[in-house]
Amino acid sequence: MSFQMYVPTKILFGEGQLENLHTQQLPGKKALVVISNGKSTKENGSLAATEEQLKKAGVETVLFDKIMANPLKSTVMEGAACAKENGCDFIVALGGGSVMDASKAIAAMATNDGDLWDYISGGTGKGSPLVNELLSIIAITTTAGTGSEVDQWGVISNEETNEKIGFGGYDSLFPKIAVVDPALMKSVPPKFTAYQGFDALFHSVECYISAAANLMGDMYALTAIENIGAYLPRAVQSGEDLEAREHVAFANTLSGVVMTVSACTSEHSMEHAMSAYHHELPHGAGLIMISKAYFTYFIEKHACDERFVRMAQALGKKDTKDPMDFIAALSELQEQCGVDGLKMSDYGIQPEEFMTLAQNARATMGGLFACDRAPLSDEDCAAIFKKAYC
Structure with a gap:
């Protein structure tokens, strides 16, 4: 019967909840907005709506639009470099599970040295602990599949070694805010x-x-x-x-x-x-x-x-x-x-x-x-x- 429970994410649930994002206490002033390499968030208006909410909150944005269905380590490292180069102080993950998973790894590697696989436990990962504080994450889910908007884990693939391994477990990888707005999911095929x-x-x-x-x-x-x-x-x-x-x-x-x-x-x-x-x-x-x-x-x-x-x-x-x-x-x-x-x-x-x-x-x-x-x-x-x- 015993269990331990810690789910610190604030959840904004229901149709139209994205419109309330600008009223929340956001964790920074410049966000790396992470989306997939597809067209959906741009064509269905969810990216524009998210950027408008962040603008209303006084937040600058930088777009990173390269996440694929099974996010790769190389893409994570590219996203982390983008966050560093542009001085982003938090991450907004707008998309499905792959985007949210990748965003957690980007949040870690934007502030820590080396390669993501240095911090992976399992397979060829070195299992080293993260040293520096991670960037905070806002998760805006556009699909109903992984639950990644409320947990502290992500799954990343290493194309060099044919490994797909869970990354995370750190309390700081829980998104600060999760927006679960079913209106954003209407265009999913x-x-x-x-x-x-x-x-x-x-x-x-x-x-x-x-x-x-x-x-x-x-x-x-x-x-x-x-x-x-x-x-x-x-x-x-x-x-x-x-x-x-x-x-x-x-x-x-x-x-x-x-x-x-x-x-x-x-x-x-x-x-x-x-x-x-x-x-x-x-x-x-x-x-x-x-x-x-x-x-x-x-x-x-x-x-x-x-x-x-x-x-x-x-x-x-x-x-x-x-x-x-x-x-x-x-x-x-x-x-x-x-x-x-x-x-x-x-x-x-x-x-x-x-x-x-x-x-x-x-x-x-x-x-x-x-x-x-x-x-x-x-x-x-x-x-x-x-x-x-x-």
Whole structure:
């Protein structure tokens, strides 16, 4: 039952909340505004609206618009150099999980010497502690997927070593303010709405079946699962459905909080290995691909039958007593969202990679395997990849 909880981020939640940013106490006078290398924030007006809010607050801005779907170490270092050169004293992350994750690493490297991998724990990282105070972060999320707006972690890829590893854990990496405005999410295409929604779902599912689960985390996780099950299909069907967008955004933020109270399991390690080698693979899509085979493994091991039953109930199978009904509910949700046909082979993943991916998952993010309620060997991971493959 015991837990530790510290989530210091001030959350502005709901439609129109971006308009209140200028009224908040901001942590500096010159912001590096970090966005993706795509066109969406520029074309849908969210960048202009954010810059206007910062201008109203008397804040100067410098734009860094180079973050890709799986943010790279090299891009982080470029962003940190941009912040230093322009004398920026805080970061505004405007975008989805990749932008917020990269912004946390930029905030660290803008004030600390060396290379990001000097401070990465895992894989080839040197695991050195950060020495200097980090830049503060404001997170304005334009997607509902990672919960990165309320936690102190980010995931960065090293293209030189094929590693994708979590970075963070420092209290100063919690965003000072998170703006969760579903109106900013209306332009997200259906398939990415689905990918992001399932990422949020699996954060809560993993934390609920994790060995680190506790009463506080369970409360957040089950509420998130219920909201995603009820509203994600609607959000995928119509991006203009603000009620659905708001409930999925709520679930996503809860899923971010639950990761600070509990911990994800090895499913995330396994997908990070997939997208470390195949950068074009969206994280949520990779999780969807392996999810049914992955969770079936733990059900067959009877790792926590009652928890799978409870999650099946949260996804709509109210009277079930069968843990496998969670897999049935998960399959139905994937069908409703049009993502049941995803194939690893479409992203270039080949069967001969399965053991390499399994070993990479443990080498880079092995800590999450400790949260599994049943042991998962490299051979077991490879078998899950094989079962999920098509």
